Structure formats: C-alpha cells, structure tokens
Amino acid sequence: MRERPKIKDIAKRAGVSVATVSRALSDSTLVTAETRQRIHDLARELNYRPNVSARNLRTRKSMSVLLVVRDVGNPFYLDILKGVEATAREAGYSVLMGNTENDSARETEYFHMLRDGHADGMILMTGKLPAAGGNWSGAPTRVPVVVALEIIEGAGLPHVQVDNAGAAREAVEHLISLGHRRIAHISGPVPELMSLHRREGYRQAMRDAGLEVPDAYEVRGDYLLESGQQCCRALFTLPEPPTALFVANDEMAYGAAYELRRMGRDVPGDVSVVGFDDLYLSKAFYPPLTTVSQPRAEIGHAAMELLLKILSGAEIDCDEPIILPTVLHIRGSTAPPQG
Amino acid sequence: MRERPKIKDIAKRAGVSVATVSRALSDSTLVTAETRQRIHDLARELNYRPNVSARNLRTRKSMSVLLVVRDVGNPFYLDILKGVEATAREAGYSVLMGNTENDSARETEYFHMLRDGHADGMILMTGKLPAAGGNWSGAPTRVPVVVALEIIEGAGLPHVQVDNAGAAREAVEHLISLGHRRIAHISGPVPELMSLHRREGYRQAMRDAGLEVPDAYEVRGDYLLESGQQCCRALFTLPEPPTALFVANDEMAYGAAYELRRMGRDVPGDVSVVGFDDLYLSKAFYPPLTTVSQPRAEIGHAAMELLLKILSGAEIDCDEPIILPTVLHIRGSTAPPQG
DNA sequence: TTGAAAGCGCTAACAG
DNA sequence: CTGTTAGCGCTTTCAA
Numbered sequence: 214m215r216e217r218p219k220i221k222d223i224a225k226r227a228g229v230s231v232a233t234v235s236r237a238l239s240d241s242t243l244v245t246a247e248t249r250q251r252i253h254d255l256a257r258e259l260n261y262r263p264n265v266s267a268r269n270l271r272t273r274k275s276m277s278v279l280l281v282v283r284d285v286g287n288p289f290y291l292d293i294l295k296g297v298e299a300t301a302r303e304a305g306y307s308v309l310m311g312n313t314e315n316d317s318a319r320e321t322e323y324f325h326m327l328r329d330g331h332a333d334g335m336i337l338m339t340g341k342l343p344a345a346g347g348n349w350s351g352a353p354t355r356v357p358v359v360v361a362l363e364i365i366e367g368a369g370l371p372h373v374q375v376d377n378a379g380a381a382r383e384a385v386e387h388l389i390s391l392g393h394r395r396i397a398h399i400s401g402p403v404p405e406l407m408s409l410h411r412r413e414g415y416r417q418a419m420r421d422a423g424l425e426v427p428d429a430y431e432v433r434g435d436y437l438l439e440s441g442q443q444c445c446r447a448l449f450t451l452p453e454p455p456t457a458l459f460v461a462n463d464e465m466a467y468g469a470a471y472e473l474r475r476m477g478r479d480v481p482g483d484v485s486v487v488g489f490d491d492l493y494l495s496k497a498f499y500p501p502l503t504t505v506s507q508p509r510a511e512i513g514h515a516a517m518e519l520l521l522k523i524l525s526g527a528e529i530d531c532d533e534p535i536i537l538p539t540v541l542h543i544r545g546s547t548a549p550p551q552g
Numbered sequence: 553m554r555e556r557p558k559i560k561d562i563a564k565r566a567g568v569s570v571a572t573v574s575r576a577l578s579d580s581t582l583v584t585a586e587t588r589q590r591i592h593d594l595a596r597e598l599n600y601r602p603n604v605s606a607r608n609l610r611t612r613k614s615m616s617v618l619l620v621v622r623d624v625g626n627p628f629y630l631d632i633l634k635g636v637e638a639t640a641r642e643a644g645y646s647v648l649m650g651n652t653e654n655d656s657a658r659e660t661e662y663f664h665m666l667r668d669g670h671a672d673g674m675i676l677m678t679g680k681l682p683a684a685g686g687n688w689s690g691a692p693t694r695v696p697v698v699v700a701l702e703i704i705e706g707a708g709l710p711h712v713q714v715d716n717a718g719a720a721r722e723a724v725e726h727l728i729s730l731g732h733r734r735i736a737h738i739s740g741p742v743p744e745l746m747s748l749h750r751r752e753g754y755r756q757a758m759r760d761a762g763l764e765v766p767d768a769y770e771v772r773g774d775y776l777l778e779s780g781q782q783c784c785r786a787l788f789t790l791p792e793p794p795t796a797l798f799v800a801n802d803e804m805a806y807g808a809a810y811e812l813r814r815m816g817r818d819v820p821g822d823v824s825v826v827g828f829d830d831l832y833l834s835k836a837f838y839p840p841l842t843t844v845s846q847p848r849a850e851i852g853h854a855a856m857e858l859l860l861k862i863l864s865g866a867e868i869d870c871d872e873p874i875i876l877p878t879v880l881h882i883r884g885s886t887a888p889p890q891g
Numbered sequence: 892t893t894g895a896a897a898g899c900g901c902t903a904a905c906a907g
Numbered sequence: 908c909t910g911t912t913a914g915c916g917c918t919t920t921c922a923a
Contacts (some may be wrong), residue, residue, distance in 0.1 A: 217667065219900060230910045235902060243908060262668040266614065267900035269605035270915045286634050288627035288832065295625050298651060307670070310649055312637060328556065329601040330916095331646070438836055467836040474838060492833075493627065497777055497806040499813060499838040558916060569894045574918055582892060606916035609899050669900095 218259040227255055238263070269330065278520060279335035281311035281323050289462075289490055289509070290338070293362070296513025297336060304521050306333075313339050327357070334524050336516045337370075338362045340405060357523050361516040364406045364534075371523070372534035373516040377407055380505045380539040381414025381459070384487045387503070387541060388457045389422045392549045393485060397430040397455035399444040399465055411461050411489065430455060434465050441468025449476060456484060456550040463488040463495050463504055470498075470546065481548035491542055500545030508537050557598040566594055577602070608669065617859060618674035620650035620662050628801075628829055628848075629677070632701070635852025636675060643860050645672075652678050666696070673863050675855045676709075677701045679744060696862050700855040703745045703873075710862070711873035712855040716746055719844045719878040720753025720798070721760075723826045726842070726880060727796045728761045731888045732824060736769040736794035738783040738804055750800050750828065769794060773804050780807025788815060795823060795889040802827040802834050802843055809837075809885065820887035830881055839884030847876050 220238075224231045229248065237244045237252035244252075255261075269275050280297055282290050298308050309332055311323040321343035326332055334357030342365055361373045388396050398415045401408030412431065419426050432447055434440035441460060445468065448455060460466035466488030470480050478484050480500060488495065491506035515535055523529055559577075563570045568587065576583045576591035583591075594600075608614050619636055621629050637647050648671055650662040660682035665671055673696030681704055700712040727735050737754045740747030751770065758765050771786055773779035780799060784807065787794060799805040805827030809819050817823050819839055827834065830845035854874055862868055 220902095221900080231900090232902080232911080233909060236909090239902090245908070248908090262664055264609070264900050265669045266605050266608035266612075267915090268902075270603070270609050270917085271900080271902045273915075275605065285637065286630050286832075288630060291625050291627060291630075294649075295651075298624065298649075307648060309646060310633075310637075312634075325601055330604045438833065464833070467833055471836045471838065494777065494803070494806055494831075494833065497810045499810065559918095560916080570917080571894060571896095571919080572892085575893090578918085584892070587892090603916050606899090607918080609901085609915090610917045610919085612899075 218261045219264070220261075223252065223255050223259060223261060226259070227252055273330070275330055275333055276305055277307040277309055277332050278517070279309045279311050279323055279326060279332040280338070281313060281320075281335060282338045283313055283315055283340075285310055285312040288492060291493075292509035293338070293513040293516075296510035296515075297517045298513075299510075300514045300517035300521070304517075306517075306521075311335075315339075317343055333357060334359075334520045336361050336513075336520060337365070340407065341365060342368055357520060359516050359519045359523070361512055362407075366406070369531050371519055371529050371531045373512055373519060373537070374534055375507050375512070375537050375539050377410035378414035378417065380507075380541070381411040381461075381489070382418040383414075383539075383541050384489070384503075384505050385415050385418035385459050386422075387543065388459065388485060388487060388547065389418060389424070391457075391485065391547060393457040394424055394550075395430075395453065395455040396424070396457045396459060397432070397448050398426075399432050399434045399441060399448075399458060399460045399469060401434060401436050401461045403433055408461060415459050427453075434461065436462050436465060438464050438468040438471075441465030442472040443468075445469035445472040446476075449473075449478070457547070458484060458486045460486060460488050463490040463492040463502060466502060466504070466546075467498065470502075481546050482551060485547040485550070487547060496542075496544065498546075503544045503547040504542055506540050506542050508539070511537055556603075557600045558603070559600075562591060562594050562598060562600060565598070566591055612669070614669055614672050615644055616646040616648055616671050617856070618648045618650050618662055618665060618671040619677070620652060620659075620674055621677045622652055622654055622679075624649055624651040627831060630832075631848035632677070632852035632855075635849035636856045637852075638849075639853045639856035639860070643856075645856075645860075650674075654678075656682060672696060673698075673859045675700050675852075675859060676704070679746065680704060681707055696859060698855050698858045698862070700851055701746075705745070708870050710858055710868050710870045712851055712858060712876070713873055714846050714851070714876050714878050716749035717753035717756065719846075719880070720750040720800075720828070721757040722753075722878075722880050723828065723842075723844050724754050724757035724798050725761075726882065727798060727824060727826060727886065728757060728763070730796075730824065730886060732794075732796040733763060733889075734769075734792065734794040735763070735796045735798060736771070736787050737765075738771050738773045738780060738787075738797060738799045738808060740773060740775050740800045742772055747800060754798050766792075773800065775801050775804060777803050777807040780804030781811040782807075784808035784811040785815075788812075788817070796886070797823060797825045799825060799827050802829040802831040802841060805841060805843070805885075806837065809841075820885050821890060824886040824889070826886060835881075835883065837885075842883045842886040843881055845879050845881050847878070850876050 220231050220234050224234045237249040301308050313319045337360045340363030359371045400412045432444040434444045470486050473480050480486050488502050488504035491504045495502040559570050559573050563573045576588040640647050652658045676699045679702030698710045739751045771783040773783045809825050812819055819825050827841050827843035830843045834841040
C-alpha cells in the first residue's frame with residue numbers, strides 16, 4: 214500500500230489536469246462522458262477519497278450539522294436523532310451531537326462551532342438561546358438554525374413542534390370521558406414554555422368540563438423519575454386525593470405509577486395515569502401506559518428538511534411554525550374511577 | 553458586524569506577522585509573554601475563532617473521533633456515548649456518531665471516514681470489521697481503532713469489555729441460590745460472540761450446580777422486546793415450564809415479564825426473571841427488574857482513553873483486553889420458587 | 892524572538 | 908471541453 218492518493222496522482226496517471234479530475238469526480242458536464250468514466254474508474258482503482266478538510270476549506274462548507282440537546286442521555290431524543298440523521302445523510306450531511314447539560318457556556322460553544330466551520334447549521338432542541346450570543350436577530354432566515362421540539366420566542370427562528378397544549382387537553386379529556394372528576398397534574402419545570410403549554414392544556418380541559426382545579430392538584434416536577442415519585446406522594450397525602458393523574462412526561466409517569474404501587478394503590482383500579490412522550494418501552498410497562506405519542510422521527514425529519522432548505526439559500530417564513538400531529542395511545546393505565 | 557476575522561486581521565492590528573499570531577494563539581514559548589497576552593486580548597476583542605478546516609488541512613488532524621454502533625436508536629448506548637463524549641471533550645475532541653444498522657456498506661463507509669480526514673480514530677461497537685476492509689492487520693497498534701463492548705477476534709485490535717460469561721454465571725447462580733432448578737435462558741442471536749458468552753455463563757452455572765439444561769430451555773432471541781415475548785410463550789407451552797428465566801438483555805426481559813402477566817403468571821411469585829444491562833428505567837419497572845449492570849459510562853470512558861493513547865502514538869498491548877466489572881442488582885423480579 | 896514563505900489538497904475563475 | 912493559476916486560512920520550516 215502506498216500513500217493516500219490525491220487528485221494530483223489521479224491526474225498524473227490519467228494524463229489530464231487536476232482541474233479535469235476535480236470536475237470529473239463531481240460529475241460536471243464540462244467533461245467528456247468518456248474521460249469522466251475513466252477518471253472514476255481510476256479513482257476507484259486507486260481507492261481515492263477526497264480530503265474533506267481541503268474541500269471544506271475551499272468550499273467554506275463542512276457538510277455537517279449540529280444537533281444540540283439538553284441531555285444526550287435522554288432516550289427521548291433518540292428517535293429524533295434517527296430522523297435527523299436519515300434525512301441528513303440522504304443529503305450528504307453528517308450529524309454532530311451537541312450536549313449542553315443546561316450549561317450556558319456549552320450552549321454558546323455550539324454556536325461558535327457554527328462560526329468556526331465545524332458545522333453549517335444547527336437544530337436547537339434546548340429551548341433557549343445562549344445569553345449574550347450573536348446577532349441572530351438581524352436577518353432571521355440567514356442564520357442556519359432551526360428550533361425543534363421546544364420554542365424560543367421572539368428570536369425570529371423557524372420552529373418545528375407539536376401542539377403541546379392541544380395534546381395535553383386531549384389526554385385530560387380522555388380521563389374526563391372515563392368519568393374522572395378529581396384529576397391532578399404533575400407538570401414539568403413550569404417557567405419553561407413546553408411545561409407551561411402542557412399545563413395549559415390540562416387547565417383548558419378541566420375548565421371546559423366545568424371542573425375545578427384545586428391549587429394542590431398542580432405539582433411541579435422536573436421530568437425525572439424521582440420527581441414523579443415525590444409529586445405523587447405529595448398528591449396522595451391530600452385530604453381529597455385525585456382519582457387520576459395527567460403527568461407531563463412518561464418518565465415521571467413511571468415514577469408516579471411506581472409510587473402508587475408502593476402505596477398499595479392499583480393502577481388503573483384505584484388511580485388512572487396518563488403520560489406524555491410514549492417512550493420506547495412504555496407499551497411494555499405494567500400496566501401498559503396510556504400516553505401521548507409525539508412523532509419523534511418526523512420531528513427530526515422535518516427539522517432537518519427545513520434546515521436543508523435554509524442551507525440552500527431559500528427564504529423561510531419564521532412566523533408559521535411547522536406543527537406535527539400527536540396521537541393519544543389509550544392503553545392499560547386508564548380506566549373509569551371505581552365506585 | 554464585519555466579516556469573520558482571520559489570523560491576518562489580528563496580525564495587521566497587532567502590527568506583527570501571521571506567524572507570530574499563530575504562535576501566540578497556541579501559547580508557544582517562542583513569543584514574548586507580553587505580545588502573547590496582547591494577541592490573546594485582541595483575539596477575544598475581535599471575537600476571533602480559528603477556522604477548523606484550515607487548521608485540519610494543515611495539521612492533518614480533525615480532532616474528532618467516530619463512535620460507531622449498530623443502532624443509535626438503542627438507549628443502551630446512551631451512557632456509553634456520554635462517557636466517550638466527556639472524555640473526548642476534555643481532550644479537545646468532538647464525537648461523531650456512526651450508525652451502521654448492520655449494513656456492511658455503511659460499516660465500510662465509516663472506515664473510509666477515517667481515511668478521508670473526517671475523524672482521527674474510532675471506537676467500534678458493532679462487533680465486526682467491514683468485509684473487504686483495509687489492512688488493519690499489518691501494524692495493529694497503528695490503526696486508531698478500539699473495539700468496545702463487543703469482541704472482534706483475531707484483528708489485533710485493543711478491546712474494552714466486560715466479562716459477559718462471568719456476569720451471566722453470577723446472575724444464574726443467584727437464581728440457583730434462591731432454590732430454582734428449572735431455569736431457562738432466552739439468549740441473544742447466538743452466533744454472535746456476546747450472546748455466546750452470556751449463554752456460556754448460564755451453562756456453566758447450571759453445570760456447576762449439577763443441573764441439567766433441556767435443549768428446549770435455551771431459546772434464541774434477538775434482543776428486542778417482541779422476541780422476549782415470543783420466546784417466553786414458547787417456554788411456557790413446554791410440559792415442564794421453567795420457574796425462572798435468565799434473559800440476555802433487559803429489553804427482552806421486559807417482553808418476557810409482560811407476556812408472563814398476560815398469561816396470568818405472577819413475577820416473581822410464579823416465575824423469577826433476571827435481565828442484563830440495567831436500562832435506565834429498569835428500576836421503575838414492575839416489579840423492579842433484577843439485572844446485571846454494566847458500567848456503561850466507564851466503558852465509554854475507558855475506550856476513549858485508550859483511543860487517546862493510541863492517537864498520541866503510544867504502543868498498545870492488544871492482547872490484554874481491558875475488562876470492566878459488572879454488578880448484579882437484585883431487585884423485585886426474583887424470589888424463591890413457590891411451593 | 893520574529894518574519895517571510897511554502898504549502899496542506901482541493902475548487903473555481905479565467906483563458907484557451 | 909481542458910489546462911493554468913490563484914487562493915481557502917492556517918501552521919511550520921528556514922532565515923534573520
């Protein structure tokens with residue numbers, strides 16, 4: 214095995230100039246079909262692969278995008294990643310994962326990566342912009358950033374999301390239609406938009422059904438398992454505990470269901486539980502969890518598609534978010550209230 | 553805001569040459585501490601960031617590594633990724649995710665990325681080498697590849713792994729110590745080394761305890777939920793069904809437990825179940841799953857550490873794999889056999 | 892200690 | 908259709 218061949222080597226062997234080789238390799242019509250073929254054959258024979266750094270430097274593109282999330286460890290993002298990845302690789306892009314852990318230093322770091330040529334664009338799923346960031350207010354569509362899943366208000370950035378409030382409302386309506394009246398809500402960290410929206414959907418459904426929501430029926434969690442347990446415990450020390458729970462995500466719903474069992478209450482016999490997210494194994498849970506399913510892969514797909522459009526220089530309307538439909542999966546964790 | 557500043561701009565403003573700026577920025581001792589400081593200040597002021605493509609081209613390094621898995625969608629890899637990522641970023645490296653989906657074309661594609669400058673090294677977790685790959689047999693330690701989790705025999709590549717057989721043996725011994733005699737095993741896709749090893753551990757434990765393993769007590773799954781259900785069904789149509797199950801991974805264990813409930817059998821009352829992997833939510837499962845926990849983050853950490861060492865030119869002993877310890881978490885899904 | 896200059900491998904004017 | 912040439916922005920000899 215010799216050294217890595219470069220374009221020059223192919224040119225030499227083919228008796229043409231490097232320019233011709235470059236053109237042939239990119240299937241330019243400025244080259245005879247015949248020489249083009251010859252070059253391609255030669256390239257394969259020599260096992261030639263273009264040097265990406267050189268190409269990137271020259272073209273000022275990296276052909277990769279950044280997918281930035283709050284916590285790579287969360288399985289929830291997996292299907293989104295898959296959607297993004299599939300769409301990206303089809304278009305010749307690679308995907309770089311960014312993990313902020315809610316650390317603003319890292320958030321800005323990823324924005325820097327955009328500027329320093331690491332990536333051409335990015336899909337933001339953190340729900341916020343770095344503090345003293347750059348000037349992405351000036352020419353909205355020119356900044357290759359799309360926000361997915363979460364919402365960043367007033368940034369003039371394009372969005373791909375689901376109707377969190379509507380989906381939450383639907384979930385709670387399901388509980389109401391089952392006959393439940395005392396329905397409590399374990400929310401996410403509520404100053405956050407997504408948590409706010411889900412809670413709003415809960416409130417709407419309750420209001421529309423003429424049901425009152427005692428303050429104590431809204432407990433604030435943080436989307437983690439333990440928090441689901443804690444909130445559940447708080448709820449069931451109440452003088453009038455709820456007969457049903459609408460939990461802002463599956464993970465906390467698991468925690469709540471676990472705690473209910475520990476307290477000797479049956480799900481759904483004594484208490485019904487609805488989650489949100491439809492995690493991969495939620496259907497194998499016991500009892501199978503009734504939950505709102507987000508089209509995760511499609512979210513990833515749509516976000517990448519949008520980014521691709523921006524990257525190709527198209528003008529994007531940032532005022533109209535792309536809203537993808539959710540579906541409520543009714544499974545074993547909900548039933549009419551007893552007695 | 554003006555154009556992106558380059559080294560030349562800083563040089564002009566500072567009244568020095570580009571070479572000096574480059575040196576100052578890389579904290580070379582060939583520059584006066586004073587000018588070095590001045591350059592740094594200027595760089596910050598101008599919001600300068602080096603262009604990675606240019607640097608990569610020049611230094612022939614990309615400062616990123618490839619983490620190649622069979623299925624990015626599998627939550628199992630998440631903690632490993634976190635471990636890899638943390639160690640990588642500490643050393644100034646980025647992590648590129650590679651997803652093969654068991655497609656050999658994609659497997660080779662990732663090896664190509666190594667050659668074409670996309671990444672400097674890779675961590676392989678697919679358990680196999682691309683078919684007609686390159687010459688990574690020649691000078692073992694010179695190929696910046698480390699195999700983690702899985703095992704690739706005879707490739708002379710460094711390994712980071714756990715003692716699958718030993719861990720499996722321990723799990724089955726737990727079942728035996730509980731008093732179980734009829735213990736069945738739902739394995740992974742057995743020509744694969746990892747599945748083989750776990751099955752081997754099961755057999756050893758059974759043999760050591762003087763217990764016989766009827767052929768029908770070993771069923772082959774594929775690590776997925778449905779397969780756990782199917783295998784479980786097969787096992788319990790046997791004239792003498794087992795009283796305990798050692799399942800090769802948690803996901804199939806979920807499937808099996810789910811199926812047992814559907815068949816009206818209580819876990820662990822009627823049947824004990826042990827899994828392998830300790831997925832994030834296994835402890836919230838009902839009943840909490842007894843399972844073998846692998847030190848996932850540490851595996852990622854160790855693999856990256858090893859890769860870093862190779863990348864720095866150190867000689868690596870490929871014959872001695874790094875073996876990380878597992879721990880058996882005894883939870884609610886195992887109990888003595890009834891009656 | 893600093894500067895001038897030569898590329899890294901590739902693409903894209905510009906000429907022919 | 909093809910070749911010549913000029914960089915992309917950076918690092919690193921080699922001289923001073």
